[in-house]
Amino acid sequence: MLEVFLYWTAVSLVMWGAVSFPARPLRLGTRLGPVFVSVPHQTVSLTGAQTLCPRRQRIGNFKTEPPSLFRGRGDHPKQGRIKKRIEAEDVMINIGKGATVPEPPAGHKWKTVQHDNKVTWLASWSENIQGQIKYVMLNPTSRLKGEKDWAKYETARKLKDIVEKIREQYRADWKSKEMKVRQRAVAVYFIDILALRAGNEKDADESADTVGCCSLRVEHLTLHEEMDGKEHVVEFDFLGKDSIRYYNRMSVEKQVFKNIGLFMKDKVPGDDLFDRLTTATLNKHLSELMEGLTAKVFRTFNASKTLQDQLDELTEEDDTTPAKLLSYNRANRAVAILCNHQVRPHPSGRNHTHLALRPRPPWH
Secondary structure (H helix, E strand, O other): OOOOEEOHHHHOOHHHOOEEOOOOOEEOOOOOOOOEEEEOOEEEEOOOOOOOOOEEEEEOOOOOOOOEEOOOOOOOOOOOOEEOOOOHHHOEEEOOOOOOOOOOOOOOOOOEEEOOOOOOOOEEEEOOOOOOEEEEOEOOOOHHHHHHHHHHHHHHHHHHHHHHHHHHHHHHHOOOOOHHHHHHHHHHHHHHHHOOOOOOOOOOOOOOOOOOOOOOEHHHEEEEEEEOOEEEEEEEEEEOHHHOEEEEEEEOOHHHHHHHHHHHOOOOOOOEOOOOOOHHHHHHHHHHHOOOOOHHHHHHHHHHHHHHHHHHHHOOOOOOHHHHHHHHHHHHHHHHHHHOOOOOOOOOOOOOHHHHHOOOOOOO
16 A cells, blocks of 8 residues: 655644655654754755754654554553554645645545644644544644743643632631532632642543543442551542553542542442542633633642752752762652653563664754
8 A cells, every 4th residue: 555655844833834845754663863943044955964044843743553453551441452554635735825845645536735923833644543633743842832831840830829819718618518518618628738630531432431530439448446556547549541550649638538438328339539620610610710820720730849959958069960860860850759640661562772772863
């Protein structure tokens, strides 16, 4: 079957104007080297040699997956289904107005060519297993991505000024007469203290059984009046994002412990813990407390604060560079523990650590 070719022209950004194109196409499924987009007059290059502007933006992914069996993450209900080959007819191209439209492979044509300067993706297609849209995007080190990260951390910085006020409010709401307010207050407490993701509603037949704070079920928590010398201990055990297990035992405040017991009353293990709360209503409440505030901002704030606190505790001004590096790695580990970041095993089961031993290419 004819493979789709992703021409270098397909990765031009619309908002920066005209693009210059080499003639040779890039076969999907291969990696030939670094890809750059130079702005405002863009050049896509595999060698970094063609440049019209010194501000070159690196592209992230620039290939599609070949036909294969779908693996998924965790115990995914669609494991083993066949992922179809992506043809040119599946690919949408986003280029600048007036730019030369790249020629598709012989006998094929692009699904559509558009000029949308309100998005940052450069090419897109839908995969057939879950109907998800896949994108060719800029590299995380690119300027546009960096600006988005900057905005994210600035929002977290604003939270620092009002976080104590928010904590006072959710503590007061633990004793509210309305059950939905109590549930919301406990959920915000979990997100704040444990850095849990909010969680979204999912179709159990379409995706793996992973949960977040709002989608916790009774079976995911166990209450202990006393455990390991601590009172009011809540034991968490569930699969989070990417089917990574989250296990934690935490001593909570007495009112939180009472509320969780109340939320569990007369429920079976498969029932929702927060049956009167959704991710949408939680984020709507948070946005009323501060513009742009979401559960994700809480997670960013607490991760950043943990890193800073650890660095302040572990480093001294006269430390040597190796000592500072060691302290940084320890601080980073504390953040990883807080956010439950773990190295996911490769789906093939093979050990890929040898890849780290390869010499780094000159563009890194």
